Amino acid sequence: MKKVTMFVWNHFTNDARVNRECTTLADNGYDINLIAINDPKNPAISAYEEISNTFKVHRVKRYPWLLQAYQDHGKKFLLVVAGVQVVIIPSLFYISFTLMAAYLLSLVVAAGMIKFKKIRKWFINGAIITRMIVKGYIQNADIYHANDLNTLPQAIVCSKLRLKPKPLIYDSHEVQSDRTGYNPKTIKSIESFMLKFVDQMIVENHTRAKYNEDIYGFYPKTLYNYSEKYNIEEKPQINLHKKIGINEDEKILLYQGGLQQGRGLELLIEAMDEIEEGHLLFIGGGKLTQPLKEQAEASKQAYRIHFLDKVPFQELPSYTREAYLGFQVLQNICFNHYSASSNKLFEYMMAHVPVISCDFPEIKKVVEETNTGLVVDSHNASEIANTVNQLVKDTSLRNQLSENTKQAKEIYNWNNEKSKLLEVYNQFVPIEHPITQFHTK
The missing domain is CATH 3.40.50.2000 (Glycogen Phosphorylase B;)
Structure with a gap:
């Protein structure tokens, strides 16, 4: 059974599109491991969830341990830390002034991480990315799949930094280079560079595919965001x-x-x-x-x-x-x-x-x-x-x-659309006995 590691930058509690894609692949002979982010504020969300025998969710920790302790205990945590420093700093000064200076510098960095929102966000995101990479790399999948630009770096490291590189699919749910809250010029430069490592890009519709062709010079696959069919x-x-x-x-x-x-x-x-x-x-x-x-x-x-x-x-x-x-x-x-x-x-x-x-x-x-x-x-x-x-x-x-x-x-x-996803996967990691017949709309 071919192994797929997929990344998504959310808690995977309400992402219907990613759920549809993972379920379709799992139902058609692929072993799916989805790496998402845990939510420490919601005890109902578990770090590991087995949707089925072939569809598993791994949620990495959101916060570095220092920030998690601060989130959990607030001022009590700071008082304990301050008390410990009263003992540690004089001891380090006695051993080595350089060692004490290095320790004080680390405290300044830690304080900045707690006090300043922007610095805190960098550390949180950095910790999430690192944990996703470690989790994804160890899985050694046959193919990697990034949902949106914020998981593409993780997927690139896991798929391409190997003696034998693995195929990489970039599934862009948004127009990354022209959306609210982002610098279009910066995002376009980042996405353009990362696309060099991508084997297949997927976008939501033909309007977006044409836009992609205009700015990057190629027409990606389309996968419309249709709902699951039900009565x-x-x-x-x-x-x-x-x-x-x-x-x-x-x-x-x-x-x-x-x-x-x-x-x-x-x-x-x-x-x-x-x-x-x-x-x-x-x-x-x-x-x-x-x-x-x-x-x-x-x-x-x-x-x-x-x-x-x-x-x-x-x-x-x-x-x-x-x-x-x-x-x-x-x-x-x-x-x-x-x-x-x-x-x-x-x-x-x-x-x-x-x-x-x-x-x-x-x-x-x-x-x-x-x-x-x-x-x-x-x-x-x-x-x-x-x-x-x-x-x-x-x-x-x-x-x-x-x-x-x-x-x-x-x-x-989705029943009329999912064959397009399976065609993309079959191109890179074909399965011996596909359950769904491939056809092109």
Whole structure:
């Protein structure tokens, strides 16, 4: 059985895409070891998890021991350390002034690591990268797979710094060189250099593949972020109305996913002033959680705006199915957003929930071709509100859009896409008895 080591820079608790890829490979004769990051704040997450006999998750420690002790004990830890120094420093001075100076320097570095956020982040990330490399190198896999740029260095070291180099797949879920919070010029230089070591690059769609060709000179493989195919009627039912404290006859206007910049979430709250009926529900978490809650509390429509923490992806369909409509209103603040074909769109589709979407090329193409939702200017709160009102008032239109999802999901699902992933793997590490027949869409 061919061994695969895959890296992902998260806790692997809500990464549906990586889970789909790992499960597909494991079901088709590959032995998968996924290296992720442990979460010391969540005791429910284990350092080692066996999803199946051929799919195992290894979570490396997040913090260096010094920072972990500080995180756990705070001022008590600092007092203990200070007390110990009272004994150690005079002793070292007695032995050697140079030794004492070196020790004091290490204390300064440690203090900086604790006190200064930027230095602390460097040490944390450095520790994670080192642990990932050690774990991945020891596994000596037949092929290595990096999910996004932040795990590519680890995969390069593990796959290429060997007497006999191993194949390396770079699976870029984002447009790394044009996304919020990153320096495009710096990231482009780093990615361009690292691509020299990559045997196959994968991107989310053809819009991104063409962009990649324009800046790097080659057209990578595409692997669309479609949802797993399932029958929504077979998913467990929950009383979402009761969970958020509203009457059963109220319409839920759902946004599910990360609460991050550039997703039009502030505009959804703003639009509630003009939306005549329905309750806005956010399911998820992120950097904007608190600002959005504060905006909602200040709104006159506060009683119609609700928040739930993120839900494990295995349970999410039970929540999605309760919605009257779903939102996918990304804003054009970077090419990464403009070119997205977000999994959220297909999660709504799989649950038979009509979508109100942005008019960006990949998303607009799906929504209009399948007639499973309505496209809006995602930068215009009034247009979003008017479109919601249209669907709320016209239940026959809403029901027709919902009915259309039943045909659309037969096309836009992972069962029709996963063969492309298997073709990539078969190119480098073929298996003797593949379970899934390869075909090209």
